Amino acid sequence: MAHIQLPEGLPGILGPLAISPETAKPLLELAEVLLRGPNTLTSADRETIATYVSSQNDCRFCQLSHGAAAAEQLSGNYELIDRVKSDYDSAEISEKLKALLAIAGKVQRGGKYVTGEDVERARRLGATDKEIHDTVLIAAAFCMFNRYVDGLGTWQPADPQAYREMGQRMARVGYVRANREEPVHSA
Amino acid sequence: MAHIQLPEGLPGIRGPLVFSPATTQPMCELAEVLLRGPNSLTMAEREMIATYVSACNDCYYCQTCHGSAAAQYLGGGAADYALIGQMKADCEATPLSNKMKALLTIAGKVQQGGKFVTAEDVERARSHGATDKEIHDTVLIAAAFCMFNRYVDGLDTWQPQDAEFYREVGKQTVALGYVARDWKRPPQTAATNRAATVGR
Numbered sequence: 001m002a003h004i005q006l007p008e009g010l011p012g013i014l015g016p017l018a019i020s021p022e023t024a025k026p027l028l029e030l031a032e033v034l035l036r037g038p039n040t041l042t043s044a045d046r047e048t049i050a051t052y053v054s055s056q057n058d059c060r061f062c063q064l065s066h067g068a069a070a071a072e073q074l075s076g077n078y079e080l081i082d083r084v085k086s087d088y089d090s091a092e093i094s095e096k097l098k099a100l101l102a103i104a105g106k107v108q109r110g111g112k113y114v115t116g117e118d119v120e121r122a123r124r125l126g127a128t129d130k131e132i133h134d135t136v137l138i139a140a141a142f143c144m145f146n147r148y149v150d151g152l153g154t155w156q157p158a159d160p161q162a163y164r165e166m167g168q169r170m171a172r173v174g175y176v177r178a179n180r181e182e183p184v185h186s187a
Numbered sequence: 188m189a190h191i192q193l194p195e196g197l198p199g200i201r202g203p204l205v206f207s208p209a210t211t212q213p214m215c216e217l218a219e220v221l222l223r224g225p226n227s228l229t230m231a232e233r234e235m236i237a238t239y240v241s242a243c244n245d246c247y248y249c250q251t252c253h254g255s256a257a258a259q260y261l262g263g264g265a266a267d268y269a270l271i272g273q274m275k276a277d278c279e280a281t282p283l284s285n286k287m288k289a290l291l292t293i294a295g296k297v298q299q300g301g302k303f304v305t306a307e308d309v310e311r312a313r314s315h316g317a318t319d320k321e322i323h324d325t326v327l328i329a330a331a332f333c334m335f336n337r338y339v340d341g342l343d344t345w346q347p348q349d350a351e352f353y354r355e356v357g358k359q360t361v362a363l364g365y366v367a368r369d370w371k372r373p374p375q376t377a378a379t380n381r382a383a384t385v386g387r
Contacts, residue, residue, distance in 0.1 A: 003309045003326075004319040016323065022220050023327060029213035037209060057300065103341075110244065111340025119190045129191040133207060133342065136190075140337035147330035150301025151293075152323065 003153040011157050011166075012061030013149050017179065024179065031145075031175040034138050035069075041131055043171075044073040045097055046138055048084055049104045053139045055085040056108045059146035061156040066142075068167020096125040100135045107139035190343045196382040197373060198347050199248035200339050204370045211370070214335075218365040221328050222256075228321055231260035232287060233328060234360075235274060236294045240329045242275040243298040246336035248346040250275065253332075255357025263357070286315040290325045297329035347378035 006015035017024040035046045047070035054062035063085065071078040083091040088101045099122035106113035114136070122132055149156075157163070169178060193202030204211045222233045234257035241249035254271040261267040273281050278291045289312035296303040304326070312322055339346075347353075355374030373379045 003304065003306065004322050016327075020320075020323060020327070022224060023217060026213040026217040026220065030210060030217070033209045033213065059301065107337050107341045111246065111337040111342075114190065114341050114343070116190065116343075130207075132191050133203065136341040137203075137207070137210060137338055140334040140341060143337055144330040144334035147297050147301040147333055148327055151297040151304045151326040151330060152301075153304070153306075 001153070002155060003151075006152070006154065010155075011162065012065065012154050013145065015154050016148060016152055027145075027148075028175045028179050030141060034134065034141060036174050039130075039134065040128065041100075041134065042073070044070050045100075046134070047073065047170075048081065048093070048097065049100060049135055049138045050142050051081060052084055052088065052101050053104050053108045053142040054146050056105060057143065057146040057150075059150055061149050061154065062142065062146050064160070064163035065166045065170065068163045069170040070167075072164075072167045072171040094125075096122065096127055099125050100127060100131065103132065103135050104139035107136055108143060111136075111140070188343075189345065190341075193342070193344065194371070196379065197345075197371065198352070198379065198382070199252065199344050200335065201370045201373060202344050203338060203342055215365045215368075217331060218335075221324065221331060223364050226320075226324065227318065228290075228324065229260070231257050232290075233324070234260060235271065235283075235287070236290060236325055236328045237332050238271060239274060239278065239291050240294050240298045240332040241336050243295055244333065244336040244340075246332075246340055248339050248344065249332065249336050251353045252356045252360070255353045256360040257357075259357040259361045284315070286312065286317050289315050290317060290321065293322065293325050294329035297326055298333060301326075301330070345382070347376075347382075349376060349378035352376040352378045 002015065007018050010018055017027070035050060036043050039046065047066050051063050051067040051070055054066060067081040067085070071081045074080060080091060084093065084101070088098055103114055103118050103122060106118060119132060189202060194205045197205060222237060223230055226233065234253050238250050238254040238257055241253060254275070258267040258271050261270070270281060274283065278288055293304055293308050293312060296308055309322060352374060355376055359368070359374055
């Protein structure tokens with residue numbers, strides 16, 4: 001049971017978002033601009049960064065839903081996302097994305113862990129200042145979202161298919177528009 | 188020097204906020220709702236939760252700015268600033284209410300990680316009168332400052348070491364909040380004037 005009274009049947013962050021619409025609005029707008037706004041990083045790359053940070057924070061709901069959103073934008077390549085979570089250096093992703101994931105992993109531990117060398121490496125592999133900025137902020141934002149979801153003890157479905165459907169929806173309609181429609185109810 | 192090229196002379200989060208207007212709008216709206224929106228927790232109490240978490244995250248800029256805002260809401264005297272210092276060092280030893288101490292405990296658990304919050308922590312807060320909304324808001328304020336702190340330190344922003352600067356920031360927060368604010372205009376103090384002249 002969640003730590004506070006949340007609507008029945010809404011998984012993960014959807015419960016807290018439903019009871020607090022005034023904070024849900026900026027939270028969803030932030031997710032939308034960070035993960036789907038105009039960017040030189042693909043939406044799949046950004047969802048991959050969000051997934052990696054969520055797995056480092058051990059947040060099941062966020063890593064599975066955002067992992068599905070990433071995989072659905074990569075022709076359903078769920079194996080790649082699993083590989084990124086377990087050992088991204090051996091995954092078939094660009095060297096630039098590996099360097100950005102290294103920065104994201106440092107941010108997850110704490111902002112001060114990011115070194116000049118981490119940033120230099122990413123830049124050498126072609127990362128721009130905006131891409132580095134966005135990586136830091138995506139990682140920081142998921143340190144928030146993960147804590148919001150787990151800190152309230154939300155219900156998180158066990159069935160992997162539930163996350164697949166959420167990921168498809170996130171990849172297709174995003175975060176702001178999805179919230180205006182009827183939220184997904186799963187039992 | 189910061190990890191990326193940020194606008195000159197802007198302390199702490201102001202550099203990234205000006206650098207990235209598209210993300211600034213929702214972040215500032217979130218801060219405004221959480222810290223100043225209609226709530227049964229006072230603005231001072233919510234700034235204290237933000238300050239406590241920022242201190243746990245060792246973010247000098249955020250803990251000093253939000254600590255100053257909290258102290259200013261309380262009256263802005265030396266005793267108010269002393270209370271904030273005491274809260275950061277040992278919140279149980281302060282004269283704060285038992286409800287506030289229980290909420291700060293929850294915030295401290297969230298800072299470590301969401302799963303650290305126990306049903307006992309929540310029960311304790313509830314037994315001292317905390318509502319579901321207050322518990323929700325405490326968790327989200329703590330979580331949000333785990334973001335803001337990492338944003339500020341993860342980009343290695345410039346953080347003035349000047350008590351006068353932070354005192355003025357606290358006053359600016361009380362007067363303007365987080366949305367109706369020009370982030371390009373930090374309070375004019377010795378530190379920011381120096382930064383403006385020498386490009387920090």
